Amino acid sequence: MINPYLYLLISSVLFGIGVYGILSKRNMIRMLLSAEILFNSALLALVSFTSYTKNVYGYFLVFLAVGIAAAEVGVLVSLAILLYRRRGDIDVMEVDKLKG
Amino acid sequence: MIEFNFLIPIEDTIFLFSAALLLISAVLVIELRSHVYAAFFLEMVGLANAVLFALQGLALIAIFQLVVYVGATVTFILFSVLMFKEAKPVKPRFKLLDLLIGAGIAGLLAVGAFSIYKVSPTAGKPSLDVTLPEKIVSEYGLALFLVFFTLLTTLIEALVLARREVSS
Amino acid sequence: MGLLTNLVDHLKAIGTGLKYLIPRRLTLMYPEYVEKLPEGYRGYLRYDNEKCIHCSLCARICPANAIKMYRGGDKKLRPGINYTRCIFCGFCADICPTGALEYTTIQDIAYEKLEDQVYPPEKFAKGVPQPVYPEKPIFIIAKVDEERGLKYDRV
Amino acid sequence: MYDLxxxxxxxxxxxxxSPEIFEPLVFPGLIAAFSLLIVVIWLERKIAAIIQMRYGPYYISRHTEGALQLVADLLRFLFSEVIIPKSVDKIAYVLAPIILFAFTFLPIVVIPVSKDFAAIDHEYSLLIALALMTLYSSFLLIVSWASNNKFSFIGGLREGFLSLSYEIPLIISALSAAVLFDSFNLIEIVEKQAAMGWGIFYNPLAAIVFLVVIIYxxxxxxxEIAEAESEIVIGPFTEYTGILFGLGMGISYIKLYSMSLLYAVLFLGGWEPVVWPLNLHPVLPGIILFIKAFIIVAFSVFLRAVYPRYxxxxxxxxxxxxxxxxAFLSLLFSYGIKIIEVMG
Structure with a gap:
């Protein structure tokens, strides 16, 4: 049996990596990927809490989270595609110059 | 059937391996130059995460993660990333501050989790895995329907967004 | 109901495929079996040195410029053929006023080099090249059959 | 010494x-899959040839109508040089087909051979098999991207489009079988079918959808859109040579085999009926499962001679x-059958 705290530790480190990624990159796709890492770390924490407390509500929360994340990714990626089509570039620092 | 007596604790090995895979792939997602490789390693992150879920006894969640997240979502990201041209090389920025912020947040979370969490190993697998499908259908039918509905609407939304032609 | 008719169509297609699953092969296993070609087939050309009247009509009619006239030792024009260009249309044999050029039914000849396929008049007059088979082939004749379309009979 | x-x-x-070793390595795993691969590719070429009134493979082993053709091909693949072009992404180019082959192979491990013989007997084994099957397309995308070739890239994008659309009907039609037999465990599903009758008779709609999805x-x-030979050479594997190309050619057949095994378990009654010589050892019922899967595989490759390409x-x-x-209708159909069962 693995110490449940280890899972939370991994989750925290993963969250740190995700935050670093989201702060340091300006490419939209890379930021999206970093956000997905954040999501994975949150999911891992949620799962380890659920597994620890054996509470059935945690399950539903995880199910909902995975489902919604899938939907959200669809929208974000298609936004990125739209941006790319308009500007030929996916640098977020340039987006504020977008007009029309 | 014969019993296997492994010299090495198999569960610990899997845990160490998948945790290492998780963290290394997460770093690679951020640091690799190629977008395609980054998306691929995001898939590895999802895969390792699913293994960790299964290790904690939540097999159904692990499968759901594998099907919906790794199988569909990350494949979709990879598929879309393939259609972009490779990123032009950007000149490196000063990133120590971001690194410090990330490390600080990670440390805070770890300490916070440690203080919330009374470290006492639990015994046995959670038994609620068996009742889950019935419970979902009987008590949470509306929530399930709402999730499907959200998925469907966002899918359509995404399709409409991506299909729209550039007017200018 | 479009779906149902669609399904029926697919089943029909699969049924047609199943019907053809009985072997009724049309392919000829070539080096073992060789088709005997009918009269009037336009194969390699036979050139008769004696009948030729050096009119060079064959070289003029040739649409692929395969036939060229060479001036031999006796200062007379004689045709030579380049089989890398020849399209086996048979115009030369048709236009030849004395029948010095004729079709043969020989068509399956392999060469080692491209240059071997060029026939100057002397080589051309020596006779038609003969095909070489690894073992003695079985000669067969193709026939049109009412049911199958094509049928092979042994000679 | 003798005792030792x-x-x-x-x-x-x-x-x-032991099932944990025997199933992935020998049957229905690696060795069975390879022998099936050799037979099936020969069969595909032969069937297409017969229907088009040709001979097909013939000259290698004339007495058996060229059945050893694929062995010869395999030997040639093994001994021919693996050329790695300069423009490819070398790590991904070499590793991705191997990983793809491994991942295509994984679902077979979950599929039980008989009641007491399964490498992994899990309560969600159907879902595990489906989840492992969904990993295929992303690795294929990596393969196609790594080659840095126009044709392989187009093939990969086509496979991406198709995979996003076939995964949903695949999962839903498999789930409707699970609803019908009220279990996610493949062994339990076969046991229920032994008692009730085959799944294809209860829910033909789901069976048809699953069959079409297998072919799809x-x-x-x-x-055959992703590797359309006459349009884009061989799709994602255009740049490959030697044994790597051999792997790439085999991958879709291995996937076909694993999905057909799943189909036989879900809709064709699995290893039932177990008659006399088969109940001597728990591996032997697998022969029936294998035969059923082989029929599905043979049918799928037979379609090459019937259809043009969409x-x-x-x-x-x-x-x-x-x-x-x-697929949705078949799910509702399964629920209807369950309701009728509960009422009656």
Whole structure:
């Protein structure tokens, strides 16, 4: 049996990596990927809490989270595609110059 | 059937391996130059995460993660990333501050989790895995329907967004 | 109901495929079996040195410029053929006023080099090249059959 | 000394015949899959040749109508040089097909051979098999991207489009079988079928949808879009040579085989009926399962001679309009049957 705290530790480190990624990159796709890492770390924490407390509500929360994340990714990626089509570039620092 | 007596604790090995895979792939997602490789390693992150879920006894969640997240979502990201041209090389920025912020947040979370969490190993697998499908259908039918509905609407939304032609 | 008719169509297609699953092969296993070609087939050309009247009509009619006239030792024009260009249309044999050029039914000849396929008049007059088979082939004749379309009979 | 050898021999034999080793490595795993691969590719070429009134493979082993053709091909693949072009991404180019082959192979491990013989007997084994099957397309995308070739890239994008559309009908039609038999465990599903009758008679709609999805997702003929030979050479594997190309050619067949095994378990009654000589050892019922799967595989490769190829937009329309709705209908159908069972 693995110490449940280890899972939370991994989750925290993963969250740190995700935050670093989201702060340091300006490419939209890379930021999206970093956000997905954040999501994975949150999911891992949620799962380890659920597994620890054996509470059935945690399950539903995880199910909902995975489902919604899938939907959200669809929208974000298609936004990125739209941006790319308009500007030929996916640098977020340039987006504020977008007009029309 | 014969019993296997492994010299090495198999569960610990899997845990160490998948945790290492998780963290290394997460770093690679951020640091690799190629977008395609980054998306691929995001898939590895999802895969390792699913293994960790299964290790904690939540097999159904692990499968759901594998099907919906790794199988569909990350494949979709990879598929879309393939259609972009490779990123032009950007000149490196000063990133120590971001690194410090990330490390600080990670440390805070770890300490916070440690203080919330009374470290006492639990015994046995959670038994609620068996009742889950019935419970979902009987008590949470509306929530399930709402999730499907959200998925469907966002899918359509995404399709409409991506299909729209550039007017200018 | 479009779906149902669609399904029926697919089943029909699969049924047609199943019907053809009985072997009724049309392919000829070539080096073992060789088709005997009918009269009037336009194969390699036979050139008769004696009948030729050096009119060079064959070289003029040739649409692929395969036939060229060479001036031999006796200062007379004689045709030579380049089989890398020849399209086996048979115009030369048709236009030849004395029948010095004729079709043969020989068509399956392999060469080692491209240059071997060029026939100057002397080589051309020596006779038609003969095909070489690894073992003695079985000669067969193709026939049109009412049911199958094509049928092979042994000679 | 003799005792030691005897002991080693017995433990070795036990180890080999334990399901955890025997199933992935021998049957229905690696060795069975490879022999099936050799037979099926020969069969595909032969069937297409016969229907088109040709001979097909013939000259290698004339007495058996060229059955050893694929062995010769395999030997040639093994000994020919693997050329790695300069413009490819070397790590991904070499590793991705190997990983892809491994991942295509994984679902077979979950599929049980008989009641007491399964490498992994899990309560969600159907879902595990489906989840492992969905990993295929992303690795194929990596393969196609790594080659840095126009044709392989187009093939990979086509496979991406198709995979996004076939995964939903695949999962829903498999789930409708699970609803019908009230279990996610493949062994339990077969046991229920032994009691009730085959799944294909209870829910023919789901069986048809699953069959079409098998053909769709393994790029067999009307949907042979990702590796369309006459348009884009061989799709994602255009740049490959030697044994790597051999792997790439085998991958879709291995996927076809694993999906057919799943189909036989879900809809064709698995290893039932177990008659006399088969109940001597728990592995033997697997022969029936294998035969059923082989029939599905043979049918799928037979379609090459029947159909032309769909355009990609036609295939996508079929997947999203027809297969998707039919899969949902089959799910409702299964629920209807359950309700009738409960009422009656």
């Amino acid at each position: 050898i005897n002991y080693l021999w017995e433990t070795g034999l036990n180890l080999l015949f 997702s393994t790029s067999r003929y009307p949907y 355009r990609i937009d036609q295939a996508l329309r079929i997947a999203w309009w027809k297969l998707f709705t039919l």
